[in-house]
Amino acid sequence: MLDHVSISHQSGLILWSRSFTPAFASLAQTPASPVNALVREVFIEGKVRGEDASFERDGYNVRWTMENGLGLVFVVVFPALLPLTYIPALLTRTKQLFLSLFQQYIQTLVDTLSATSGVLTEAAGSALRVLQQRMDDERWAQIFDRCLRNCEGDQARRPAQTPISLHRQAQLSAASGASTPGVPDTPTDSVTAEEIAKNVEALKSKMKGGRGKGGKGTGQTPSPSPSRKTGAAAKLMRKWGDSQVSAGDMAALDYSTPAPETPNGQGTPIDVEALVSRDAMGQRSKDGQYEVADWDFRGGKRAAAEDLPSEEEILARGTSRLTIDDKEDKEEVAGSSWSGIFSRLTGSKVLSKQDLQPVLAEMEKHLMDKNVAKDISEKMCDSVGAALVGKKLGGLSSVKSEVQSSLSSALTRVLTPKTSTDLLLDIQRKRSASTVSYDNALPDPYTLTFVGVNGVGKSTNLSKVCFWLLQNGLRVLIAACDTFRSGAVEQLRVHVRNLGALQDELGVGEKKVELYERGYGKDAAGIAKDAITYAKENKFDVVLIDTAGRMQDNEPLMRALAKLVTVNNPDKIIFVGEALVGNEAVDQLTKFDRALKDFSGAGTGGGQRKRGIDGIILTKFDTIDDKVGAALSMTYVTGQPILFVGCGQTYTDLRQLRVNHIVQALLN
Incomplete structure (x- = not known):
């Protein structure tokens, strides 16, 4: 019933292994092997780890246990559909037997590996050969086979639950510990069909009799509700009708103030200073790139040299x-x-x-x-x-x-990010690759799609990312693909107008930001495709695609989002979530990622690869102080990096997260 069993050292040295099926023996030599997934997710990334832990991968169940004193790992792989309940006992017995027989030889090998930092030198190879020779002398393979047979025999001798016993458990649970007529007290007694029918009738009558007063089926009529107030003290009811609204009604409901006129007739002037925070501005690197400030839990700003504690404070703290x-x-x-x-x-x-x-x-x-x-x-x-x-x-x-x-x-x-978080480098690489691949061809724009639930701040943080890209001299096209929410297109139009004013303030002559919109009620996937084509023809560097917010459990809307991804194949799909929701953030991110992977590429005959979340932006980070657990939870679930965090209302309120800052905040 087993597919594979192995005993190895944490350095990667395999002491003994056996594959029971030819299919798994060939699979074990590939990167897709469940054992390789165990090494990657447990020992490298530190996920799903425990003393006797397990996980499923590609139809296989992987169980393992460890001996930390010697750094040994005992692994068993078997089909996920088989209910092999003896696996924990098998791992425990195997570890006990192996250590009883070969502990002194293993200790010599471990000491040799420790002296060479895990490198298999000639001395370590000699110690390994001595151990393997000792395993042959002690006939370890036969000892393991006997141990496996004993464990399988124990499971075969264990009585299985019958439908009758399962029915009795359901009865006892429904009765909440109360005695039910006709149910025998001893679990080994047999139950006839007549007794089962009597028990069901008894439970039904008990449930009917337990309804509260005034409830449904009691025969009591609920008391009438008190009459409404009448007279001068009563609230005037609003008049609803199909009659045309008069000018007086419109004037009564108009609470807006008239906009002041400007000399050039352009309407309300834009207060540029209110759009940016000078204290939150980033810095220019040596190569001229604009970098946003780092988030620091002690104040949310870049940690400056004067903020560092003095040597006396450090010594006193120590x-x-x-x-x-x-x-x-x-x-x-x-x-x-x-x-x-x-x-x-x-x-x-x-x-x-x-x-x-x-x-x-x-x-x-x-x-x-x-x-x-x-x-x-x-x-x-x-x-x-x-x-x-x-x-x-x-x-x-x-x-x-x-x-x-x-x-x-x-x-x-x-x-620690497993993929690159340098978007500027990725943009430059794609532009260079497009130029090299097609002579005299226009380079393809770099596309970012922003997804998330309603109200988390997708449009606002998209605009912050746009400002960061403008600071680095890139031409940006914003695609208004939220064709459902009222005011979504107007919101982006205001952001583009503000960013254009900031661009003039920065002294940039060429217009570098535009809005591509086709109104409401249109297909978002088609608008995004047309926007990318327009961006390529007009030599835009980046396209930022804004999507409508949707709940993670709404399958039709998630299919529509997956269609947008399938049709346009963006370079990165960025999930925008709130930093203050905790467990809900994990549920949102997990279901968004799963829905995109399940629905993207549908109907393409397998030619389109499945897509998931590629990066994360956490919003409202200025409201959580040092409670940064959502950052850990989201990264743990998907393994994808957090690209930025939003820390305010201005276009400069964007931060980068450093790993050491998050660790300090979590352990503070």
Whole structure:
């Protein structure tokens, strides 16, 4: 029933493996192997990790357990559809047997690998050959086969639940612990069809009799509602009708003030200073590129040199931290035995689950307080605990400091981008590739599609990104593809007018931003396609596609969004979400990503690749202080980077996230 089993070291060295099916033996040599997915997602990215964890990939269920003291990983792969309940017991028995037989030989190999930083040198190769020879001498393959047969036999001997027993469980659950007439107390008694029918009737009568007073079916008539007020104290009702609205009615409802006239007759003047925040402006790099400021949880601005603490403050903080650590260590030492003290001083104390459990529970609560989704907090803490069980605690280091250090490393692994976040470089590469591929041909514009739920700030942050691109000298075309929401096109028109005024303020002569719109009620995919064609013909560098907000559970609207993606194949699909919604952000992002992957490319005969979310923009980041858990949750779910965060209402209120800043805010 198994497909594959292996024992390996965390450095990547395989000590023993066996594939039970030819299909998996050939699959194991490819990057699509479930074992390679385990290495990538667990040991490199730090996801889905636990002492005895599992995940499914391409029809296979991968289960594993670890021995952190020696850095060993025991892996079992089997078909996901098979209910193999003995797998945890098999992994535990296999680990116990393997360590009992070969622990001293493994320790020699691990010490050799540690001395060479995991590189398989001649000494390590010699230690590996000694271990494999010992495995042959002890007939390890036969020992594992016997262990597997015993585990399979235990599952075969375990009584399976029959439909009758399942029916009894449903009855007991429905009765909420109350005794039901006709149901025997012992679980091994048989139940006849007549008894089942009697029990069902008893439950129905009980449910009918339990309805509250005044409820449906009680025969009682609800009391009449009190009569409405009449006379002068009553609220005047609004008149609704089909009659034409008079000029007096319009004047009564007009609360707007007339716009002041300007000398040139252009209407209301634009206050350029109100559109940007000089304090939030970014900086020019050495090559002339405009870079937005970095987000910093201590103030939301770029961390300047004068904001750094002085050397005296750093030394004082270190002394204070040392005093706290010493106090924790003294408390631990005072409550331990002399053998425990000696093991701490010699660096031989081995961390156990009992040592880590209270600290991990506190750390999990801390992450949830930082707005991290509950299930992700649990997985992160399980990952840290699994990595520390069996490790030696050296010197006078406290358990809490070890957990914090390991959690910091895990957070850094998750948050580190797996793809490029340099949009300017990507734009330049596409422009160069188009010029080289087609002689004398116009380069294709770089397209960004902004998606998300209603009201998160897609149009506003699209305009902030547009201002950043204008600052870098790029020509930008904004495509108004939100043809549903009233005022969506007018909102973008105002943004384009404001950005044009800022462009004049910056002294740029050529018009670099335009709006492409076709009104309301039109097909968004067709408008986006026409906008891209127009941008190519008029030598625009970037096209920003604004889409209508939609809820993640609305399948027809998600299919329409996937159609826009399929027809136009944008370079990046950017999900815009709020930083203050916590678990809801994870649900939104997960369902958007899944819907795009399920529906994009439909009807193209498999020629169009499936698309998902390529990047994230988090809005309203200035409202959360240091509760940046949504950034961790979103990155953990999709593995995609956070490109920018919105921190205000002006066009300069756009920030870049640095991994170390997020980690500091989460652990603060």
